[in-house]
Amino acid sequence: MNVREEFLPYAQPSLTHRELEEVLEAVRSLWWSRGEKCQRFEEEFAQKVGARYAVSMNSCTAALEVALCAYGVSPGDEVITTPMTFCSTANVALHLGARPIFCDIDPQTGLIDPAGIEPLITDKTRAILPVHYGGQPCDLKEIYAIADKNGLVVIEDAAHAAGAFYHGEPIGNCRDAAAFSFYATKNLATGEGGMLTTNDPEVAEKARVLSLHGMDKNAYNRYQEGGSHLYDVVYPGYKFNMGELAAALGLAQLERLDQMQATRRRYAALYEEGFASIPGIKTLRQLPERENAWHLFVIQVDPREFGMDREGLIRFLTGKKIGTSVHFKPVHTMTYYEEHLPQNPVPLPHAEAFYQTIISLPLYPSMGEEDVQYVIESVREASQLDAK
Ligand SMILES: *Cc1c(COP(=O)(O)O)cnc(C)c1O
Numbered sequence: 001m002n003v004r005e006e007f008l009p010y011a012q013p014s015l016t017h018r019e020l021e022e023v024l025e026a027v028r029s030l031w032w033s034r035g036e037k038c039q040r041f042e043e044e045f046a047q048k049v050g051a052r053y054a055v056s057m058n059s060c061t062a063a064l065e066v067a068l069c070a071y072g073v074s075p076g077d078e079v080i081t082t083p084m085t086f087c088s089t090a091n092v093a094l095h096l097g098a099r100p101i102f103c104d105i106d107p108q109t110g111l112i113d114p115a116g117i118e119p120l121i122t123d124k125t126r127a128i129l130p131v132h133y134g135g136q137p138c139d140l141k142e143i144y145a146i147a148d149k150n151g152l153v154v155i156e157d158a159a160h161a162a163g164a165f166y167h168g169e170p171i172g173n174c175r176d177a178a179a180f181s182f183y184a185t186k187n188l189a190t191g192e193g194g195m196l197t198t199n200d201p202e203v204a205e206k207a208r209v210l211s212l213h214g215m216d217k218n219a220y221n222r223y224q225e226g227g228s229h230l231y232d233v234v235y236p237g238y239k240f241n242m243g244e245l246a247a248a249l250g251l252a253q254l255e256r257l258d259q260m261q262a263t264r265r266r267y268a269a270l271y272e273e274g275f276a277s278i279p280g281i282k283t284l285r286q287l288p289e290r291e292n293a294w295h296l297f298v299i300q301v302d303p304r305e306f307g308m309d310r311e312g313l314i315r316f317l318t319g320k321k322i323g324t325s326v327h328f329k330p331v332h333t334m335t336y337y338e339e340h341l342p343q344n345p346v347p348l349p350h351a352e353a354f355y356q357t358i359i360s361l362p363l364y365p366s367m368g369e370e371d372v373q374y375v376i377e378s379v380r381e382a383s384q385l386d387a388k
Helices: 017-029 036-049 060-070 088-095 140-150 201-210 244-275 310-319 335-340 349-357 369-383
Strands: 053-057 078-081 099-102 125-129 153-157 177-181 194-198 281-283 297-301 358-361
Touching: 017 244, 036 053, 036 194, 036 244, 053 060, 053 201, 060 088, 060 153, 060 177, 060 194, 060 201, 078 088, 088 099, 125 140, 140 153, 194 201, 244 281, 244 297, 244 369, 297 349, 310 358, 310 369, 349 358
Parallel strands: 078 099, 078 125, 125 153, 153 177
Antiparallel strands: 053 194, 177 194, 281 297, 297 358
């Protein structure tokens, strides 16, 4: 068995001299908290995704919570989301005293199934929180139609979707709000960071105030020349704002996003082509009228056809020095959710079965085409093992 020498991580940020230049400039400026780079990053990000407003945060989780709060989600409310997501999508609803209600997924895409949403709506429902799973935009037309009919807001968890398009429109140019993640593994990375985008000036203003202690809007200028030491607090807000060093990374990464996305698309196409000829390995269904941001490349293992189960393949790939991950263990199966939440109004069989089959493979612009081929050939090798 031929094993590569160096471990191939499942994700890694992409670094060039541009990130170093921007960060050095920020460090040397001695303005390390929210400042000019944060502001410029917001303007350029808003422009990139076609939204009128972007508010930078220290995480996507923060942006999701601020969005829910800005739309007035409060104790007793219900928020409909998908179980096939990172825990924070649902945790933020709990922080505000609201209850996440889980809607099952389409087992071919991992995306929330719009047909499952309407039966979950009650007089307590305030918001729908869909996730663009893996970077593929979910069925926004259907979801917004349901929201319109029932007077709900839609807060898109766009953690995977920087660089994604839906019917030609960038994700982020949304009716209500979208939350992006710039966590170290994400398509655009600032280490820790996030962004809320919206076209609603009132929500943008509220989000800005909420993310900075609830201080009135000019408070962050209070240390600048001509700034005033006087500020007011209009809400017991959060300390969720982004800092200059993260924004510096963000500016450089944003400049390079199109190029990084082109590489992700190319690698995803190679994976799709490679796995098409391996029995028992399925790739996710790609829906029409959208451009996937390819944050994740997820395969589904059919143990009977493949001859090995998901855990077996993960172990085999680890032996081949290939890093993998699983996105996600459904949120409703996490201990806190099982022990403290009332039973979900509907069972979630698709999410639970989907979880048993999935593996996320390495996909990022700083890996090479030969790494992609090595992963494909390693999976093929596993499928051909005699001792299965
Ligand atoms: C990464 C992720 C988040 C959280 O992002 P942070 O920036 O780490 O807060 C939220 N939702 C999904 C689907 C994610 O993958």
